[in-house]
Amino acid sequence: MSLSAPPLPSAPVPDTTVRHLYVHVPFCPSICPYCDFHVLTRKSGQVEAYLERLETEAAWLASQYTVDLDTVYLGGGTPSFLRDAEITALVGSIRRHLGWGRQENTLEINPGTVSPARAALWKSLGFDRASVGVQSLDDATLKFLGRQHDAAGAREAVTTLIDAGLRVSGDLITAVPGQPLDSDIHGLVGLGVDHISAYTLTIEPGTEFARRGVTVQEDDERAGFERTEELLTAHGFARYEISNYARPGQQSRHNLAYWNNRTYLGLGPGAAGQYPALPGSKGLGVQGSEEGLAVPLTTRRTNPHLHTWLTGEQGEVEAINAEDYVTDALFMGLRLRTGVDLDDLSRRSGLDVRGRYAGAIAANVGRGWLELDGSWLRATPAGWWVLNRVVTDFLEA
CATH class of the missing domain: 1.10.10.920 (Arc Repressor Mutant, subunit A)
Known part of the structure; x- marks a missing residue:
């Protein structure tokens, strides 16, 4: 093991062009008992106000930063819960101000929102990848997790999306009490997905599960962690990140940008982004630094939740040295x-x-x-x- 390094450059060479965009859509048909994301059920007028503010924010980001997108990711919440005209308007705002991803464009999808016509619409809007919240293919497990779809609905949704020509990633939750993990994995692979995100059930403070006193045993967590890799490896999937598995060439290019600490835009309420902060970007330039601290390399911005975000507030800004x-x-x-x-x-x-x-x-x-x-x-x-x-x-x- 050698710890010697080659000569350093005279100055850091960070990203100055932003190539990745995350858009947060906070609306859900219902709130799952394990969820601690910024989500809410829709109320009259909220989506209209959201779309109007989103357009304003997209235009502001375009004016501040040099943007040349490789990937776009619509997460939530449940982006597929948006009505056809709403998601069409949202994509239009992105394309007008920021462009569209050349390499990969992902839509997070709830199985209960899928139909052949809607899958065809999403594909026509420019999405080429679907991240589907399957979570399990066992009805009892789905009921425990508070999911609104059943196993048959999840299977039908995945098949419909694949038939529409989308690359499909299936989300799976492990370490759920009583879960038939082996059949969940075999079943999900058998549907033809090319990517699986397998997350251990985590009980976060403030969630419904936390209030109920639901717990996850470490032995169950570790067993699920190890068994998932064993089975997916046998099916030809490679574990490329702690919780993510893919067939060759099917890794999430957008999420790889996060894991490789690249700059990205965060659009929407509750969204976080990492932005250039050195001269050469089109952005806000070098942030003021306290005496004795190095000039920051990037700026992290975290948007406030919906009601505050709708007023135009930009949220927290942190200089990253x-x-x-x-x-x-x-x-x-x-x-x-x-x-x-x-x-x-x-x-x-x-x-x-x-x-x-x-x-x-x-x-x-x-x-x-x-x-x-x-x-x-x-x-x-x-x-x-x-x-x-x-x-x-x-x-x-």
Whole structure:
């Protein structure tokens, strides 16, 4: 293991053109008991006001930043819950002001909103990928999770979307009490999806499950974590991120931008974005920094929730300096099977990453939680299980 690094550039070389866009659609037909995202059921006039404000915000982003999109992702909430005219208007606003993704455009979809006609509309609007909230193919598990669709509806929705020519990713929740995980995985693969996101049921404070006292046992969490990889690997899927599996070439290009700590726009209430903050961007330029602190590399913006966002408030703004940028990149990048290219991270941040964090790297390699292969630092399977502790070592370095 060598911790030496090549010479650093004279200045950091971060992203200055934004190539990824996330759009948050907060409306849902119902609120699941495990959900802690910014979501709400629609009320009269809210969607109309949302679409009007969204157009204004899209125009503002276009005026502030250099944008050349590779990917667009509509998440929620339930974007597919929007009526046909509403989602057509939303896509029109994006295209007018920000363009459209050249590589991948994803729509999050609830199975209960799918029909052949709607799938054809989504495809005609420019979506080529569907992320479907299947969660399980067992009716008892779906009922426990508070889902409004049943297993038959989920199967029909996935088949309809594939028939419409969309790449389909299926979401799966694991470690649910009584869940027949093996049949869930076999069934989802058998439907023909090319990507599966498998998330452990997590009980977040403030959710209905937390109020009910629902718990997840660590043994169940670990068993689901390991069994999911075993079965999906046998079916020809590769685990490329802690919770994500894909057939060859079918990884989520949009989500890879997050995990590789690239800049992206956040559009809509509750949306977060990471924006350029150095000269050369079209944006707000260098943010003021406190005396003794380095000029920030990026700016993180988090929009307020719907009612405040509709008034025009822009929410929280945080300047990200080089050290924060590096630890963020490590926290996200170590989730990937490929890991983090430390030489590239040094180039982007202007920090000598291997030298600055030599102790943390060596300690975690020694524990068997990280491995260093040339310039690539990656987590081992054991390290994935304790990733928060690994990253804490870098934060404390």
